[in-house]
Amino acid sequence: MITVALAKGALLKDSVARFAAAGLDFSAVLDKDNRQLMVPTPCGRARALLVRNGDVPTYVSYGQAQLGVVGYDVLKEHQLPVAQLVDLGFGGCRMSVAVKASSGYQRALDLPAHCRVASKFTHCAREYFDSLDLPVELVHLNGSVELGPITGMSEAIVDLVATGRTLRDNGLVEIEELFRSSARLVGHPLSMRLDDGALTEIVTAIRAVEPSKGEA
Amino acid sequence: MITVALAKGALLKDSVARFAAAGLDFSAVLDKDNRQLMVPTPCGRARALLVRNGDVPTYVSYGQAQLGVVGYDVLKEHQLPVAQLVDLGFGGCRMSVAVKASSGYQRALDLPAHCRVASKFTHCAREYFDSLDLPVELVHLNGSVELGPITGMSEAIVDLVATGRTLRDNGLVEIEELFRSSARLVGHPLSMRLDDGALTEIVTAIRAVEPSKGEA
Numbered sequence: 001m002i003t004v005a006l007a008k009g010a011l012l013k014d015s016v017a018r019f020a021a022a023g024l025d026f027s028a029v030l031d032k033d034n035r036q037l038m039v040p041t042p043c044g045r046a047r048a049l050l051v052r053n054g055d056v057p058t059y060v061s062y063g064q065a066q067l068g069v070v071g072y073d074v075l076k077e078h079q080l081p082v083a084q085l086v087d088l089g090f091g092g093c094r095m096s097v098a099v100k101a102s103s104g105y106q107r108a109l110d111l112p113a114h115c116r117v118a119s120k121f122t123h124c125a126r127e128y129f130d131s132l133d134l135p136v137e138l139v140h141l142n143g144s145v146e147l148g149p150i151t152g153m154s155e156a157i158v159d160l161v162a163t164g165r166t167l168r169d170n171g172l173v174e175i176e177e178l179f180r181s182s183a184r185l186v187g188h189p190l191s192m193r194l195d196d197g198a199l200t201e202i203v204t205a206i207r208a209v210e211p212s213k214g215e216a
Numbered sequence: 217m218i219t220v221a222l223a224k225g226a227l228l229k230d231s232v233a234r235f236a237a238a239g240l241d242f243s244a245v246l247d248k249d250n251r252q253l254m255v256p257t258p259c260g261r262a263r264a265l266l267v268r269n270g271d272v273p274t275y276v277s278y279g280q281a282q283l284g285v286v287g288y289d290v291l292k293e294h295q296l297p298v299a300q301l302v303d304l305g306f307g308g309c310r311m312s313v314a315v316k317a318s319s320g321y322q323r324a325l326d327l328p329a330h331c332r333v334a335s336k337f338t339h340c341a342r343e344y345f346d347s348l349d350l351p352v353e354l355v356h357l358n359g360s361v362e363l364g365p366i367t368g369m370s371e372a373i374v375d376l377v378a379t380g381r382t383l384r385d386n387g388l389v390e391i392e393e394l395f396r397s398s399a400r401l402v403g404h405p406l407s408m409r410l411d412d413g414a415l416t417e418i419v420t421a422i423r424a425v426e427p428s429k430g431e432a
Contacts, residue, residue, distance in 0.1 A: 003367075036369075037360055049367065052359040062355070066365040139278070143268040144253055151219075151254075151265065206327040 002046040002198060005060055005068035007053040011183050014090040015069040018185075022205035045198075057082050057186065066191040066199055071158055072181040077121045082186040086207045091183035093162040095124055097176040100149045107154070108132055108176045115155035120146030125158035128178050146170040218262040218414060221276055221284035223269040227399050230306040231285040234401075238421035255282040259359040272300050274404065282415055289376055293337045298402040302423045307399035309378040313338055316365045321372070324348055324392045331371035334364030341374035344394050362386040371427040 006015050006029060016026045029039050036162075040047040049065050056070035057080040068082070071091055075084065080084045097117075099105045111117075111131060117141045119125045129136045139154055148154035150170060160181065161167060161174060185206055192199060222231050222245060232242045242264045245255050255262040265281050270293075272286035277296040284298070287307055291300065302392055313333075315321045325348060327333075334355040335341040345352045355370055357363075362371035366386060376397065377383060377390060408415060 045425060049363065051363065052357075054358045055360075058355060058357060059363075059367070059369065062369050064369040129276055141268075141274060142270045144266075144271075147253055147265065147267065149274075151275070153275065153278050153280040216264075 001044075002067065002202070003049055004046060005049045005056045005064040005065035007056050007068075007069075007070055007074075008050055009053060011053075011069060011071065011091045011180040014088070014183065016208060017090055017208050018069075019202075020059055021203045021209045024202065030032060042200065046196070054078065060186050060188050061189055063188040066188050067202065068186045069183055072179075072184050073124070075186065076179070076181075077123050079188055079190060083189045084184050085187050085192075086185040087187055088185055088206070092180070093182075094180050095121065095158065095178040096161045096163070096174040097156055097178070098146075098149075098156055098167050098172045098174050099156045101171050101173045103149075103155070105175055108156075108187045110136060110175075111136065111156055112149060116148070116153060117156045117158060118145050118154040119158040121158055121160075124173075124178060128158065147173055184186050217260075218223045218283065218418070219265055219281040220262060221265045221267055221272045221281035221286075223272050223284075223286055223290075224266055224392070226284060227269075227287065227307045230304070230399065234285075234304055234422050236396040238418045240418065254309060258373055264369055270294065276402050276404050282380075282404050284402045285399055286402060287397050288395075289337065289377075289398050291400060291402065292395070292397075293339050295339070297405060297412070299405045299408055300400050301403050301408075301419050302401040304399040304422070306394075308396070309376045309398075310396050311343065311374065311394040312377045312390040312393070313344075313372055313374055314362075314383050314388045314390050315372045317387050317389045319365075319371070321387065321391055324372075325350060326391075327352065327372055332369060333372045333374060334361050334370040335374040335427070336361060337374055337376075340394060344374065362388055412415060 016030055019026050024046050025041050029048050037050045038047055053074055056068040057078050057215055059065040060068040060082045061080040073095055097108050113135050115123055115136055116139050117136045118141050122138045122140045125138055145157045145159045148157050235242050240262050241257050245264050245266055253266045256262055269290055272284040273294050273296040275281040276284040276298045289311055313324050329351050331352055332355050333352045334357050336357045338354045341354055361373045361375045364373050
């Protein structure tokens, strides 16, 4: 039985659609009344594991799921040994540095050395500011990162931006883009090597679907 | 203006009730239509910061909030420099080791050395297994930790248990209790030292309320 780790939340609907094109029907996970975390396909060939976004690489790297769908941002932050197989195109967003609109900062290098930067993605932020040779103090937050500058705890944030509405609503502006992210199909490296053809068939079918950039 | 960091979720209602006894009306945060993360009291003396559970100690340790309410489990996991002022009694739960009911393990020391243990609270788990001199591989998960043993990724989990229903629903049983947790009123140490009386008045008023164990 093939197990696929799917992230709850924004990527779920498009993930299910892409697996449908490969003949795997995970639509039961979209049922609002579904409370199960392990959902088999009607055909019995596969099952979905419904997990948090950040846990998809964990299940795939340990081989508890042979395949998974997760944002590139999560892959980059967690650095776990999973194989990136297909850029699925949807779930488009960017990892950006943002500051208060009233701060006057125009680019990351305008930030004062040793200032505080709040982020859920402290690994990505560390790598970025190191590449600029700008020493900053990173403050790890689990949510509502925009509160960092609003409360005065941090000068800037590093966060995912999709439409930019959250930033605007909170008087923040983007000043730098670290990288662009989108949903990726990932695989457990050893399972891919030992594959008798079943996994490759799914990956090939998913890859054949025209990337749905418009859904992003 | 006094800022109080309140955790969204299970502790919020009781937190608001305890501050009401101290004359601070944060009831606006309980409004289902509230989208604001910073909510002033009608009297204008204070405001609530609505943040994730795990972020309360961060805001209080940086002094962006002078007071906060958060579970002891979060304090123990994050080890940030905040002052524990009052055990509020509500939000009672325990940090426990649980395994599959079918596994036959009766206590933590029955677990095989180097087995995997999944947890959101890897710091607490590490400390516990170190105290037993039992080397285990910790797998950090962000949610649905019960999937660890179900999928076969881990032999055991360390997680918060309140009613025990999630464990039962997933065929798991508790075999050890690490510690008991409840909501705590915490303070920013420097703000408490520089207090002109306003913070102490609030803390004293909250402490005077009979601990509401029944709400747990």
